[in-house]
Amino acid sequence: MDSLDFTAVLRFRDALLQGLLTTLELTLICIVLGCAIGFAVGLARTSTNLPLRNLSSVYVEFFRGTPVLIQLFWIFFCLPLLLGIELSNFASGVIALTLYMGAITSETFRASLKSIGREQFDACVALGLPRWAQITSVVLPQALLRAIPTLLSNCVSLFKESALVSAVGMADLMFIGSNISNNTARPVEVLTVVALIYFVIAFPLTRAVTVIERRILQKLAV
Amino acid sequence: MNYSFDFQSVTRNLGPLFDGLAVTLQLTVAANAIGLTLGFVLALLLMSPWRLVRLPVILFVEFFRCTPALVQIIWFFYCVPMLFNVFLGSITMGILALGFNLAAFNAEAYRASIQAIPREQLDAGIALGLNPVQRILYIVLPTAIRASIPVLLTNGIVIFQQSALVAIVAVQDLMYQAKSLATQTYRPIETFSVAALIYFAVSFPVTQLVDYLERRRLAVAG
Numbered sequence: 235m236d237s238l239d240f241t242a243v244l245r246f247r248d249a250l251l252q253g254l255l256t257t258l259e260l261t262l263i264c265i266v267l268g269c270a271i272g273f274a275v276g277l278a279r280t281s282t283n284l285p286l287r288n289l290s291s292v293y294v295e296f297f298r299g300t301p302v303l304i305q306l307f308w309i310f311f312c313l314p315l316l317l318g319i320e321l322s323n324f325a326s327g328v329i330a331l332t333l334y335m336g337a338i339t340s341e342t343f344r345a346s347l348k349s350i351g352r353e354q355f356d357a358c359v360a361l362g363l364p365r366w367a368q369i370t371s372v373v374l375p376q377a378l379l380r381a382i383p384t385l386l387s388n389c390v391s392l393f394k395e396s397a398l399v400s401a402v403g404m405a406d407l408m409f410i411g412s413n414i415s416n417n418t419a420r421p422v423e424v425l426t427v428v429a430l431i432y433f434v435i436a437f438p439l440t441r442a443v444t445v446i447e448r449r450i451l452q453k454l455a456v
Numbered sequence: 457m458n459y460s461f462d463f464q465s466v467t468r469n470l471g472p473l474f475d476g477l478a479v480t481l482q483l484t485v486a487a488n489a490i491g492l493t494l495g496f497v498l499a500l501l502l503m504s505p506w507r508l509v510r511l512p513v514i515l516f517v518e519f520f521r522c523t524p525a526l527v528q529i530i531w532f533f534y535c536v537p538m539l540f541n542v543f544l545g546s547i548t549m550g551i552l553a554l555g556f557n558l559a560a561f562n563a564e565a566y567r568a569s570i571q572a573i574p575r576e577q578l579d580a581g582i583a584l585g586l587n588p589v590q591r592i593l594y595i596v597l598p599t600a601i602r603a604s605i606p607v608l609l610t611n612g613i614v615i616f617q618q619s620a621l622v623a624i625v626a627v628q629d630l631m632y633q634a635k636s637l638a639t640q641t642y643r644p645i646e647t648f649s650v651a652a653l654i655y656f657a658v659s660f661p662v663t664q665l666v667d668y669l670e671r672r673r674l675a676v677a678g
Contacts, residue, residue, distance in 0.1 A: 299660045300617065301621075301655055303623070304631060307635070308645075311645075311648065315645055316459055394525070395524070397527060398524075401526075408527060415534065422535045429519075433518075433519060433523050
């Protein structure tokens with residue numbers, strides 16, 4: 235085979251950077267929206283209201299039980315037909331990944347909500363806190379603290395899954411990478427660099443999960 | 457909403473979808489066979505006392521865990537033939553890419569449960585005069601596998617879902633068949649919904665089984 239030539243990739247660094255920014259933008263938007271949905275759904279799944287609990291279970295199980303790619307295709311191809319509106323590929327990417335993130339973080343929040351002791355709720359009742367204050371000042375901070383390590387690894391999963399939006403033509407890092415690789419006929423160099431860029435971002439985050447886990451576990455054990 | 461559904465366009469074409477499902481299941485089973493065996497070997501190597509053995513394995517595992525599966529699959533399909541001059545069938549390539557990915561995730565699962573094996577068990581093995589290979593086969597392996605079954609099952613089902621990605625490199629799995637059927641019949645909603653339901657019908661029982669095993673484990677432990 236020909237010798238490897240990584241300088242070919244260097245010529246496209248602006249395009250790759252642009253793609254990376256799109257990937258990061260998409261990931262950040264979906265992290266924020268997805269965590270909000272995830273917390274609400276996590277609460278709904280621990281609620282005493284049966285229809286609410288069932289509805290949220292169906293949502294979570296369905297999104298956890300099907301490939302993200304098919305969810306994305308469904309939203310990209312079918313939602314516009316059903317609603318009769320145009321959806322940009324960025325919008326459908328955001329909707330699909332947000333719903334996916336909502337489903338996986340709701341499981342994280344559910345686990346951390348379960349770990350909050352019964353006596354905390356009793357204390358809220360004793361203090362006469364209204365339901366809303368109970369959620370925002372007692373439940374949310376504790377659930378969030380306990381959920382941080384898992385939430386962070388959910389974020390890494392989302393960052394990786396975001397590469398799928400390239401399949402519906404959104405110009406993220408993956409899409410730009412495969413375009414360059416096809417046009418230059420240098421897949422080895424280009425795809426390796428693309429993989430390394432993903433790695434350089436995801437790896438420190440997974441390390442951080444381990445460190446934070448240890449620190450929070452210590453803090454909670456005291 | 458004024459869309460008239462026509463599920464007959466799908467039910468008339470269930471044949472290709474089930475052919476696709478057969479390929480998807482073949483990919484899943486074979487990738488799991490690689491993931492379960494190679495994963496265990498990698499886990500043992502990860503805990504080797506020699507840095508020279510440990511480092512490349514850590515690199516392998518972290519690389520697969522920290523880059524998108526889509527990048528790995530595309531990298532595999534384009535770069536392996538160029539770099540190593542091997543030309544395998546597309547299903548074999550898909551199996552290898554998914555299998556290595558799964559092996560990396562399973563290695564972490566095995567490692568966690570191997571590290572949870574109490575020191576005394578190994579001491580007892582030494583006291584009984586078992587050699588290192590026997591200690592691994594009769595003490596470490598059974599305990600580690602039993603402890604990691606829920607995670608291994610979850611990882612296995614994640615690979616079932618991730619296998620949809622091979623459709624992007626034109627392996628004719630369920631996802632690929634659904635995509636081409638949706639294009640041929642102009643019925644994306646019906647086709648993708650049915651395909652999603654097929655994926656769901658396979659993964660849901662497995663996730664329920666994992667939940668059951670987890671509950672039983674907690675009940676035994678508590």
